[in-house]
Amino acid sequence: MWRRYLMWFAHEHLDFRHAEMQSIISLFNIPVKFIEQPSIRKPYWIVELPSEDYVKKIASRSVLVKNCIELWSTAKTESQLHANLKNSLKNSTGTWVTGENGQGDASDTHLCPKELIEACCSPKNSFKIEVETFCKHYTLKEKVQKIESFEYLPLEGPVKLNKPDITLAYLEFYGDDPNNVPEQPYDLFFGKWIVDGQRDLIQYHSLKKRHFIGNTSMDAQLSLLMANQAQVKTGDIVLDPFVGSGSLLVSAAHFGAYVWGSDIDFMMLHGRTRPSRVGQKMRAKEESVRGNMRQYKTESSYLDVLVSDFSLPLWKQGFKFDAIITDPPYGVREPTEKIGIERDNYKLSEQHLVNHIPAKVEYGLQQLYGDLLNFAATHLEVGRRLVCWYPLVREEYQEDQLPSHPCLSLVANSEQVLSKLTARRLLTYEKVRDDGTGQTLETNGGSHNFREKYFAMGEMTRRERKERKSEEMAAYALYKMAAKRDVT
């Protein structure tokens, strides 16, 4: 029997939700039936899956899924939810009985097979009921009242708040507009908690506790998302060619990959740049990409890091990676550079050579992304992925201007807004075929010129900047409110 699940998401990185889920679903080859068309304005999906194993697989990877509930009943009003649950107890058809497949008009019926409830009722099963409300806050007392309204459920086991055998979940959705919260919820759900997603990993991998960070270290949540976009799995070989402090390798290694990194910055890879943490005077001895992996006990999948300029070839012909995950320099917080010098007849004396740190010339973004896509087209296994960030001035964005390559297909494209005017997009490309022709195919490095535009915008007056800042803070406060959720 296929089972019906409610997947409850964190209200964060909304534009990444679909992409992350699709990546995980296709990674594990999971057949999913959508019972309701997913909408970004709702923090949940309702799906059917062939068995509980599948929902556990999804939850084992997703950082955006908060938890997965075996859905017993749903309704648009409280009284209907209770009516549905009571009728579910009598539903011996062995399948879901719902309004949508009965008569043509969608009535508010949703009854699970009674076996699902009965399986939880034995006196041997301790249980508790949790209440979660989206976009509305309730006091503990109010929540207890809500819990008591489920008294009629024939649960015979003892109530146990800490690690019960069974956790039941009651969820109320009050829409996604914190300025316009209705009196009564729009949707109500009841079911059995099955599994949590990987939200805890975000804390575990938090940059606040990371040994070695740089000015542009990627935060834990986005790093994990990137590893999911890349469909990293145990035993994969992964490369980050702009590795910096190695955040992306840390998350790839968490999912079992063996990792290589390279970066042009000798001082960075040797942990000798100025410390990035406020208040820290000197870098500690173990500060390195490897040190980070040691911290998370994945040092066994550290291969190496190399000091190298990505604009020049490094790897042997025919060698292929399972994934390339990277955050190239955007030229704002750190320069986009490659080795070179613009003067003619430049020559270095012999003794100078040994510890010489070469001068760098600008590495244009278009050229950089062109090189990156070309590199992926030659050095990725077919069917595997390149995942990279791409910075943009928002109003200039046109999808057909993104970097492209005939061997790579853009399978996901999610926006993270950085300010009112700027954003970066996480681009996921899948290698669809090998460049068998032996000749370099034409690559398009994209034609948004972020750096120039970014600095042109830097021309704005102080007043404008101040205004924008307060606008952003207001937006952030709203967003925080919307994300507020309470679990008793």
Place this chain on the structure above:
Amino acid sequence: MKLITHNMLTSKCLKGVMTGYPLAINATDIKVTEVDFNPEFITRVIPKLDWEVLWAAANSIGHGEGLPKTLEPKYEENEDLLKKLHRVLLEVEVEEGNLTCPESGRQFPISKGIPNMLLTEAEVQ
């Protein structure tokens, strides 16, 4: 630098160098660190290796003992071989030394285990 890295690395970055492979290793400091043994990974990596290059590299730094000169079929069933390979590929590391381009003789230093493949401004002119 581990030998698995050496097996994939070239000096093609240099102007006029065609393959830049394999790089010769000159090691002044070698360390051996323990790494979890993962036979599936080693089995997956074998087809990506240039075996002769691995064999020569391991011997050139004194860690080739027990490594067969040619790879026999059904290697995935040979646990001894996989263990030996595991050691040579992942546990032996060149801490200090350098890599030499086979075509131009250009040397790339390895310090604290990290190879430096950067060129000078003059070399990229």
